Amino acid sequence: MxxxxxxxxxxxxxxxxxxxxxxxxxxxxxxxxxxxxxxxxxxxxxxxxxxxxxxxxxxxxxxxxxxxxxxxxxxxxxxxxxxxxxxxxxxxxxxxxxxxxxxxxxxxxxxxxxxxxxxxxxxxxxxxxxxxxxxxxxxxxxxxxxxxGYPSAARFVAQAFAGANLDNAALPGVYVGVVMGRHAGFLTAAAALGKKFPDDGPHLIYLPERVFSLEAFLADVKATYERHGRCVIAVSEGIHDAGGAPIATLLADSVERDAHGNVQLSGTGALADLLCDEIKAKLGIKRVRGDTFGYLQRSFIGCxxxxxxxxxxxxxxxxxxxxxxxxxxxxxxxxxxxxxxxxxxxxxxxxxAGRTRVMEDEFIAPSGTDVTDAFRLYLRPLLGAGMPDAFRLRCARVEKILRP
Amino acid sequence: MxxxxxxxxxxxxxxxxxxxxxxxxxxxxxxxxxxxxxxxxxxxxxxxxxxxxxxxxxxxxxxxxxxxxxxxxxxxxxxxxxxxxxxxxxxxxxxxxxxxxxxxxxxxxxxxxxxxxxxxxxxxxxxxxxxxxxxxxxxxxxxxxxxxGYPSAARFVAQAFAGANLDNAALPGVYVGVVMGRHAGFLTAAAALGKKFPDDGPHLIYLPERVFSLEAFLADVKATYERHGRCVIAVSEGIHDAGGAPIATLLADSVERDAHGNVQLSGTGALADLLCDEIKAKLGIKRVRGDTFGYLQRSFIGCxxxxxxxxxxxxxxxxxxxxxxxxxxxxxxxxxxxxxxxxxxxxxxxxxAGRTRVMEDEFIAPSGTDVTDAFRLYLRPLLGAGMPDAFRLRCARVEKILRP
Known part of the structure; x- marks a missing residue:
């Protein structure tokens, strides 16, 4: 040799x-x-x-x-x-x-x-x-x-949504977290592993494997908000309309591409801001916050x-x-x-080479806005040992005296 | 009783x-x-x-x-x-x-x-x-x-910048990370604790304790980029112009306030996007990425x-x-x-009550874009045990044959 x-x-x-x-x-x-x-x-x-x-x-x-x-x-x-x-x-x-x-x-x-x-x-x-x-x-x-690389990034996303859900429960409103993923929703779907109690967020998950409709999105958010008094949403940066155009680029003045022809989606908060603005304007909800996890999800040291x-x-x-x-x-x-x-x-x-796997249908709930137990079983062992866990007070209610 | x-x-x-x-x-x-x-x-x-x-x-x-x-x-x-x-x-x-x-x-x-x-x-x-x-x-x-609460959030910010610096070193360009902090720059300053080697980022830190000038900012970024071939920047969401107007709200169509009269600064990526657009437009640097750490820095579970x-x-x-x-x-x-x-x-x-502490002058470097060793000594013990650490290859260079 x-x-x-x-x-x-x-x-x-x-x-x-x-x-x-x-x-x-x-x-x-x-x-x-x-x-x-x-x-x-x-x-x-x-x-x-x-x-x-x-x-x-x-x-x-x-x-x-x-x-x-x-x-x-x-x-x-x-x-x-x-x-x-x-x-x-x-x-x-x-x-x-x-x-x-x-x-x-x-x-x-x-x-x-x-x-x-x-x-x-x-x-x-x-x-x-x-x-x-x-x-x-x-x-x-x-x-x-x-x-x-996926399991660690998925762990970051799961931990981020576990925390964002707790924050949103403390100060209720709508929270939109935008996750990396051009064509495949695996990383966004990991948000579901941050959920513990039945009423925990993320309540809605939007994947690039399904066509994104702003109208359906707003209807979903409205229904969730009415049910829980709050709504935590995981959105893939790669969500696109029926024609395949990324929602993120529909807003951009100019589009940046790399040598492989990929449109630059990360490194801007525009998609989260657009979705938040729509929710505020169309649903009249006041406390609406958006985060774009950006480079933290692949580079954060210590997760x-x-x-x-x-x-x-x-x-x-x-x-x-x-x-x-x-x-x-x-x-x-x-x-x-x-x-x-x-x-x-x-x-x-x-x-x-040159082929792209996307989430299998068995991993996506029929609603299109959640994952299945098959996906939870698929991902959980990959997240590894020592996943931090969220606990609640059991909240024994004190009987009201003035307003029974 | x-x-x-x-x-x-x-x-x-x-x-x-x-x-x-x-x-x-x-x-x-x-x-x-x-x-x-x-x-x-x-x-x-x-x-x-x-x-x-x-x-x-x-x-x-x-x-x-x-x-x-x-x-x-x-x-x-x-x-x-x-x-x-x-x-x-x-x-x-x-x-x-x-x-x-x-x-x-x-x-x-x-x-x-x-x-x-x-x-x-x-x-x-x-x-x-x-x-x-x-x-x-x-x-x-x-x-x-x-x-x-500050030490844990500071730890998140330090770990985030330690990772963002590594990411930026792998794929060089300009990285802007926007950190929470309305009037006080303590949390943004924590980014400095993510720095290990002399050429590591964050190379520039912008605090609300100093007046922000877009021109000076662009000159700083240009000089750093020319020196290191890349630039990692920590920016407080609370940076403001000489008149005290937050740079973030100069862009916003409408301003949201809470019951205490505070302007809503978090929950949008607009400030990072503005700064990135300025860098791209004025300095002609192609790879410019911005993240807004948002709610992760106070809610991320496991940090x-x-x-x-x-x-x-x-x-x-x-x-x-x-x-x-x-x-x-x-x-x-x-x-x-x-x-x-x-x-x-x-x-x-x-x-x-009703009083606000800001960063003491002894914590801010004369340049206004870095912290002092006094600040590093102040913060380091608060970050606690087990801070993750970044290591480098020693990179013994192989002699070139074709292009000596």
Missing amino acids: GSGRILVAQGGGPTAVINQSLVGVALEARRFRDVTRVYGALHGVRGIVDENFVDLTQETSHNLELVAATPSSALGSTRDKPDANYCAEIFNVLRAHEIEHFFYIGGNDSSDTVRIVSEQAQAAGYPLRAIHIPKTIDNDLVGSDHTP VSDVDQREAREVGEKAVQYAFWGDRDGSVAIRRTGFYSADYALLPLSDV | GSGRILVAQGGGPTAVINQSLVGVALEARRFRDVTRVYGALHGVRGIVDENFVDLTQETSHNLELVAATPSSALGSTRDKPDANYCAEIFNVLRAHEIEHFFYIGGNDSSDTVRIVSEQAQAAGYPLRAIHIPKTIDNDLVGSDHTP VSDVDQREAREVGEKAVQYAFWGDRDGSVAIRRTGFYSADYALLPLSDV
């Missing part, structure tokens, strides 16, 4: 556990006698083209463990999407450094990057083994039970699922094993084998 | 530890043989007028401990501000239930409520002992080293300072002791006695 140098990089949006996978690669690779050096490219494939490599072999295992427990992409990330010319530059650099193994930790778009690099390598006759290591808070990779940490480490380790003991490129997938236990598989890149 | 029934209630915005104070009152009161019942009023003073009482004496100590560890106001809250008529209704109800001890857990406005109730009771000849128990994430009560929990419990306990062993109404204050240790005092209500 040539020089024995291997390369790992990180692409797309960071997660709470993406460095676990990086460290999984770095530590597992050193157990292979054929591996002499583990290089990291800074800022994803961009770092390959720019020849910006660091030598992870020189890291101490102690520091690697500390980095593994740190959120966000320690090597830096990119949203670059390689084309044939970009790939030619990649192979030039890999050839110069005698690198024939490439591990890319990323989500949907990054899996497509690995597919492109893998296909271009074959076309160019460059001897490359390319493995995609999954991560995405969106949970939208096809072929996996779930994706590393992580231990299950997610372990699995993110394992997909990194398995990727190295597949690369050296297998005979093909591919994407590492998580399979659920018990309640709860997981195992791993290597899928063909073409089965994963 | 009459019936032996005492009353406790919660006012204003919830915090992560306000129920610790409630439970401190409930449990400590039962150690006094004169106390027969501990009543809680639902939704603050509103619950007194409406005669909505629950009997906390019937709660089990186990459940009280679970509620103590739950964020937000377990009894519900209100922003009602009593006047003379409102107080007369309060005394009618207290008289009917033979209640002569009133404990009100709240912030700035709630301390004023206790002062009004205390003065009106004296004027009306109603024999009432009224004690204000402090809580506010704003840390703006005069006479206290700090206020319960709490153990120091804050203990002190919130103690102010509740001390309030009961002051009420039964003291001879006057007052507001419980925290005094710092060591690094780090605290003790408590009972201040006259008039020393606290």
Whole structure:
């Protein structure tokens, strides 16, 4: 296997556990006698083209463990999407450094990057083994039970709604929390796991898997508010009208796109503000508050699922094993084998790349504004140990004297 | 002491530890043989007028401990501000239930409520002992080293910025995080405690204690971006122009006020969006993202300072002791006695009520966009044990071959 140098990089949006996978690669690779050096490219494939490599072999295992427990992409990330010319530059650099193994930790778009690099390598006759290591808070990779990064982000969302529900109960009104998720509602649906008592919020959940109608939304909010005297709502940033146009972009003066053609949805509070304004104007409810969870849900330090940490480490380790003991490129997938236990598989890149998983129908309640018990059973074990829990006073009422 | 029934209630915005104070009152009161019942009023003073009482004496100590560890106001809250008529209704109800001890857990406005109730009771000849128990994430009560609720919210803000900084380092650009705080910048300043390495963000901090100028802001951001290739900014929702007008309300079509005359600043992402739009338009930086931390910073379940929990419990306990062993109404204050240790005092209500503490000059750097080491020393011990920490790869660079 040539020089024995291997390369790992990180692409797309960071997660709470993406460095676990990086460290999984770095530590597992050193157990292979054929591996002499583990290089990291800074800022994803961009770092390959720019020849910006660091030598992870020189890291101490102690520091690697500390980095593994740190959120966000320690090597830096990119949203670059390689084309044939970009790939030619990649192979030039890999050839110069005698690198024939490439591990890319990323989500949907990054899996497509690995597919492109893998296909271009074959076309160019460059001897490359390319493995995609999954991560995405969106949970939208096809072929996996779930994706590393999702459980920790889901935990953040569940804890956020558990708290927002308590706050809303103390000072009643309407609360709208906007959650990340372009096409898949998995992260927004996690809000349901913040609910404990039957009258707790979130009372309504709006997913991109269903068409969003402002009129139906207002009717739902009105009915909930009349029933509970308050209403907590989880909304995906990706909600769209019947024509598929995101509600968030219907408002924007200009639309920002990345190299993969994705419209920028996060990093603005406009959708929450629009929905709040509509509720105030059309329903005449005074106390209406909107939050956009934004980057906190993927980067907040100190909110992580231990299950997610372990699995993110394992997909990194398995990727190295597949690369050296297998005979093909591919994407590492998580399979659920018990309640709860997981195992791993290597899928063909073409089965994963460029495809988007959305929430299965069995996970969405017929009303379209709630999740099913099947979803609760699916997500709960992923959230990990030590989920904080909300408790209530039993509230033994004192008999009224003046107003019996 | 009459019936032996005492009353406790919660006012204003919830915090992560306000129920610790409630439970401190409930449990400590039962150690006094004169106390027969501990009543809680639902939704603050509103619950007194409406005669909505629950009997906390019937709660089990186990459940009280679970509620103590739950964020937000377990009894519900209100922003009602009593006047003379409102107080007369309060005394009618207290008289009917033979209640002569009133404990009100709240912030700035709630301390004023206790002062009004205390003065009106004296004027009306109603024999009432009224004690204000402090809580506010704003840390703006005069006479206290700090206020319960602030350390936990500060911890959330510090953790949020520690994570946002890592995210911004992975995908460089400008990040604006808007933090609660109407007049006092303490909570926004806590962002500085999320910074570890010299080039970490937040690189700029904008506090309501200093006049905000959009031009100076853009110049600061430009300089930071040119220096670090990225910029993380903490902004208080309360920033205002030289005339005192909040920047947030300069944009709003209409302004919402509560009974205390406070303009509603939270619950909208407009300020972050405005600042981001200005940066994009004037500085030509493409990747600009804004988050408004909103209600998460005071309600997120699972982010709490153990120091804050203990002190919130103690102010509740001390309030009961002051009420039964003291001879006057007052507001419980925290005094710092060591690094780090605290003790408590009972201040006259008039020393606290209706007054607002802002950040002392010694806490704000001469630049006006950073805090001092004095502030870091002030806040660090309050954040409590187990603060998550961010680590970096040491990044041993690999020598370039193609582009040396």
